[in-house]
Amino acid sequence: MSAIRTEKLSKYYGKRRGVVELDLEVKPAEVFGFLGPNGAGKTTTIRLLLDLIRPSSGQAWVLGQPVRDNPALRRRVGYLPGELNLYDGLTGWELFRYFGRLRGKLDTTYLNQLIERFNLDPTHKLRTLSKGGKQKIGLVQAFMHRPELLILDEPTSGLDPLLQAEFQKLVQEVRHEGATVFLSSHVMGEVQALCDRVGIIREGRLVAVSAIHELAERSLRRVRIRFAEAINPKEWAQVPGLKNLRAEGDWLEATVQGSLDPLIKAAAQHQVRDFISQEPSLEEIFLAYYDGRSAA
Amino acid sequence: MHILTQNLRMGRGNLLGFGIGLAALSLISVLFLPSIQENGQELQGLIKSMPKGMLAAFGISEGVSLFTPEGFLQGRLFALMVPLLLIIQGVGIGSATIAGEEERGQLEMVAAHPVSRTRLFLEKLGVLVVALLFSSLLLFLSVWLGLQAVGVSLPLSHQFAAVSGSFLLGLLFGSLALALGAWNGRRAVALGLASLTAVVTYLWNALAPLNKDLAGSQKFSPFYLATGYEPLRNGFDWDYTTILLGITLLVLALGFLRFRQRDIGV
Numbered sequence: 001m002s003a004i005r006t007e008k009l010s011k012y013y014g015k016r017r018g019v020v021e022l023d024l025e026v027k028p029a030e031v032f033g034f035l036g037p038n039g040a041g042k043t044t045t046i047r048l049l050l051d052l053i054r055p056s057s058g059q060a061w062v063l064g065q066p067v068r069d070n071p072a073l074r075r076r077v078g079y080l081p082g083e084l085n086l087y088d089g090l091t092g093w094e095l096f097r098y099f100g101r102l103r104g105k106l107d108t109t110y111l112n113q114l115i116e117r118f119n120l121d122p123t124h125k126l127r128t129l130s131k132g133g134k135q136k137i138g139l140v141q142a143f144m145h146r147p148e149l150l151i152l153d154e155p156t157s158g159l160d161p162l163l164q165a166e167f168q169k170l171v172q173e174v175r176h177e178g179a180t181v182f183l184s185s186h187v188m189g190e191v192q193a194l195c196d197r198v199g200i201i202r203e204g205r206l207v208a209v210s211a212i213h214e215l216a217e218r219s220l221r222r223v224r225i226r227f228a229e230a231i232n233p234k235e236w237a238q239v240p241g242l243k244n245l246r247a248e249g250d251w252l253e254a255t256v257q258g259s260l261d262p263l264i265k266a267a268a269q270h271q272v273r274d275f276i277s278q279e280p281s282l283e284e285i286f287l288a289y290y291d292g293r294s295a296a
Numbered sequence: 297m298h299i300l301t302q303n304l305r306m307g308r309g310n311l312l313g314f315g316i317g318l319a320a321l322s323l324i325s326v327l328f329l330p331s332i333q334e335n336g337q338e339l340q341g342l343i344k345s346m347p348k349g350m351l352a353a354f355g356i357s358e359g360v361s362l363f364t365p366e367g368f369l370q371g372r373l374f375a376l377m378v379p380l381l382l383i384i385q386g387v388g389i390g391s392a393t394i395a396g397e398e399e400r401g402q403l404e405m406v407a408a409h410p411v412s413r414t415r416l417f418l419e420k421l422g423v424l425v426v427a428l429l430f431s432s433l434l435l436f437l438s439v440w441l442g443l444q445a446v447g448v449s450l451p452l453s454h455q456f457a458a459v460s461g462s463f464l465l466g467l468l469f470g471s472l473a474l475a476l477g478a479w480n481g482r483r484a485v486a487l488g489l490a491s492l493t494a495v496v497t498y499l500w501n502a503l504a505p506l507n508k509d510l511a512g513s514q515k516f517s518p519f520y521l522a523t524g525y526e527p528l529r530n531g532f533d534w535d536y537t538t539i540l541l542g543i544t545l546l547v548l549a550l551g552f553l554r555f556r557q558r559d560i561g562v
Binding site (some may be wrong): 013050052069071072077079081083084085086090098099101102103104 | 298299302306400401402404405406407408409410411412413415557558559560561562
């Protein structure tokens with residue numbers, strides 16, 4: 001049984017494209033990253049999975065059951081929307097109590113643990129909270145009933161680094177307990193740290209699904225190194241994996257495919273003043289992925 | 297029932313304030329009864345000098361004597377003021393509870409819970425009904441108490457008929473706003489169309505009698521069916537009530553059928 005499965009799932013808003021013939025499969029107890037630029041169809045997919053919007057064609061299953069008109073199924077799912085809009089006049093407690101009631105029973109022991117972990121004061125009205133504070137409330141309500149599947153739309157937006165780390169720990173924990181996590185993001189770094197597999201969505205179509213380490217191996221990095229003295233460009237042309245090499249005076253710029261190791265070993269022969277490695281954009285990763293495929 | 301109770305809890309301040317305001321306004325009007333009756337002759341002369349069209353627009357039709365208790369309360373409260381207030385409450389809640397929450401992105405969060413569309417719609421309708429019932433109850437109590445205080449006796453069933461007629465108008469237009477919001481999720485559309493319908497059908501009931509050709513059509517206005525037939529004088533009318541409830545249910549059914557199928561929050 002898959003945690004999530006879609007079959008030729010399409011959604012059009014009138015003529016506007018949402019997602020197109022999406023075939024997606026998320027296995028139980030994996031952390032799946034759903035990666036794509038803004039407007040690619042990530043949120044549309046998520047809202048289809050929650051039966052908030054209805055497909056133009058195709059079908060979706062969650063935890064082995066069809067999602068259409070199946071409210072009982074959503075008791076087993078935790079959801080964090082990309083744009084969190086809660087009832088501003090309620091306090092955190094009141095909101096947790098309300099949502100807890102809608103899902104059945106509220107496990108206050110676990111809820112209290114979560115509140116403590118995220119350093120949350122649930123006695124304040126939600127309107128007084130910062131964006132990060134609201135996001136914490138959103139995360140806690142998604143996890144508080146120990147769902148079998150978590151569907152999180154851009155979960156770490158607005159969280160400071162400390163809380164991002166706490167969030168990552170929590171995701172790993174629930175995964176070890178057997179829960180599946182499906183999270184969307186437009187930031188590669190976030191997904192890399194968390195996910196077992198990623199799917200890349202682009203203009204409504206799922207263009208690639210791959211284990212995270214495969215993607216990293218194929219990925220490109222833009223690297224710029226400054227040395228203590230002028231360098232000899234010829235020496236660098238022999239380093240494997242370097243593309244678009246430019247060397248002038250005491251600095252060098254190159255695109256590195258795959259492992260950074262050869263470049264670093266070569267650079268270590270000299271005195272290095274500065275080393276900047278830029279994360280590739282999604283588009284670059286995507287292109288690299290396909291270059292790699294067609295080459296293989 | 298959690299959605300219903302939570303919504304009522306969040307709106308309890310408004311609910312209480314509105315109910316008390318409505319009750320106070322009605323009570324004051326009722327307490328004026330004795331002085332109106334004392335000065336009846338002079339006021340009658342004053343009224344006669346006013347244009348009929350203007351009087352009709354304020355719900356004072358020719359057949360109504362303003363100086364009987366029934367006539368005064370009809371003209372002062374039940375022809376316009378009380379139905380208007382209950383319609384404002386109904387349309388406000390009806391347009392806010394689905395479409396308003398949807399536009400603010402809150403409905404999506406609730407709909408992502410183990411809650412069917414049917415349950416969501418019915419509990420939201422419940423919010424409207426309970427709020428209007430609460431206001432109507434306070435209204436009924438204040439009219440009854442006021443009449444006791446000034447020593448005017450009107451049959452209890454007639455008092456009930458006047459209040460229930462006003463309640464039904466609030467329910468009808470509130471349901472229209474709810475259904476419109478359930479249909480397309482736009483609060484302004486729900487609010488605007490429901491208010492516009494209320495105004496048009498009100499004027500139709502009030503002004504149709506001034507024109508001989510249109511006079512008969514007055515009975516098609518929900519305002520006539522609810523309070524225009526002077527329930528305080530004529531008592532409760534089952535036929536009219538059934539028709540009003542029928543229209544309300546029809547409107548709700550249309551909104552519901554669409555709400556079950558459509559996308560939420562797009």
